[in-house]
Amino acid sequence: MKTLILTTDKKDIETAARIIREGGLVAFPTETVYGLGADALNADAVARVYEAKGRPSDNPMIVHIARASDIGQLTRMLSPDIVSLIDNFWPGPLTLVVKKKPSVPDRTTGGLDTVAVRLPDSGPAIDLINMAGCPIAAPSANLSGSPSPTRAKDVIADLDGKVDAIIVGDDCRVGIESTVLDLTGEVPTILRPGIITAESIEAALGKEVVYDKSLTEAAKHVQADPADGVSESDFKPKSPGMKYKHYAPKADMLVVEGQRDKVIAEIERLKTLNERLGNKVGVILFEERAFIEAAHDFFAKLRDMDSEGVDMILAGALSDTDGVGFAVMNRMLKSAGYNITKV
Ligand code: TXA
Ligand code: MG
Numbered sequence: 001m002k003t004l005i006l007t008t009d010k011k012d013i014e015t016a017a018r019i020i021r022e023g024g025l026v027a028f029p030t031e032t033v034y035g036l037g038a039d040a041l042n043a044d045a046v047a048r049v050y051e052a053k054g055r056p057s058d059n060p061m062i063v064h065i066a067r068a069s070d071i072g073q074l075t076r077m078l079s080p081d082i083v084s085l086i087d088n089f090w091p092g093p094l095t096l097v098v099k100k101k102p103s104v105p106d107r108t109t110g111g112l113d114t115v116a117v118r119l120p121d122s123g124p125a126i127d128l129i130n131m132a133g134c135p136i137a138a139p140s141a142n143l144s145g146s147p148s149p150t151r152a153k154d155v156i157a158d159l160d161g162k163v164d165a166i167i168v169g170d171d172c173r174v175g176i177e178s179t180v181l182d183l184t185g186e187v188p189t190i191l192r193p194g195i196i197t198a199e200s201i202e203a204a205l206g207k208e209v210v211y212d213k214s215l216t217e218a219a220k221h222v223q224a225d226p227a228d229g230v231s232e233s234d235f236k237p238k239s240p241g242m243k244y245k246h247y248a249p250k251a252d253m254l255v256v257e258g259q260r261d262k263v264i265a266e267i268e269r270l271k272t273l274n275e276r277l278g279n280k281v282g283v284i285l286f287e288e289r290a291f292i293e294a295a296h297d298f299f300a301k302l303r304d305m306d307s308e309g310v311d312m313i314l315a316g317a318l319s320d321t322d323g324v325g326f327a328v329m330n331r332m333l334k335s336a337g338y339n340i341t342k343v
Helices: 010-021 043-053 068-073 080-089 123-132 152-159 198-205 213-223 260-276 291-307 324-335
Strands: 004-006 026-028 035-039 062-064 094-099 114-118 165-167 179-182 189-192 252-257 281-284 312-316 340-342
Touching (some): 010 123, 026 123, 035 123, 068 080, 152 165, 152 291, 252 260, 252 324, 260 281, 291 324
Parallel strands (some): 026 165, 252 340
Antiparallel strands (some): 026 035, 094 114
């Protein structure tokens, strides 16, 4: 398939919107990562997204809307919590999981009776949704399993020839995907951490929010001794997309955790050793507590190292238990397939 490469000019977005209306696939920038969009209410179009990404069909999509009131097309009941979250965080990188209306195709929600909804804080994304005149289902615009794309060139590398069009916009401001918050249970539950933190959601709601058990269990597993025998089933996540291995670079990756000086020394030692063995080694070591910057750069660094042919990536763990650093660590540990060493 020939992929059209488009700009963010209105005329090009109109072309992209027409493709979406006709059931085609368009990759577009958002403030978090690039998304691969299709008409969320067209089951055949959504099926093509799964195919292009090589994504398992039980993994539901986030539905993007252009006006907060459009959430009414997707769900019936707006609880006071939903309304305050919309007021506080939209447009922005917070996805709300709510009960779905029957008109939302099962394809879009992976067969679940809930739907994930988000109003992105990105001009081109909003223009595209508005001009298409339908909600747009969009997972991240990468091949399933590989790092999320934060730059147009990353999207082109993964999807050129597999989708109808790619809108080339600016690099994504946030760099990691939205926070996913489930509002269908008794307690608001974070299914995927992002730059909108548990603390800020609690402040907006005036009540406690919790993390899905798989997130905290995974962290425990990392802190535990392998001999403790924590089983993989303990991490069975409620969000089907939060798979055990994900965002994986081509290189082997090891996360080094511990006190900062020791982490730096261990990374240096492992780097020298591995280079002596003829391996090309890449290092990811963010400034201490520079979590926003880490979020912005993390996926781009993985992709750059892949294109440089790096064999092994050594990454310094971020010490943060529930803020933006925790969200980046969630991605880092998955990228490394939970391959971690403590110093
Ligand atoms: O920032 C983002 O959220 C980006 C941009 C493009 O908006 N999108 C994105 O989509 O990251 P994706 O498909 O890569 O991740 C969606 C996540 C997955 O973990 C999926 O399982 C979860 O949201 N999800 C979607 N619908 C859900 C639902 N109804 N219940 C629970 N989890 C859901
Ligand atoms: Mg994704």
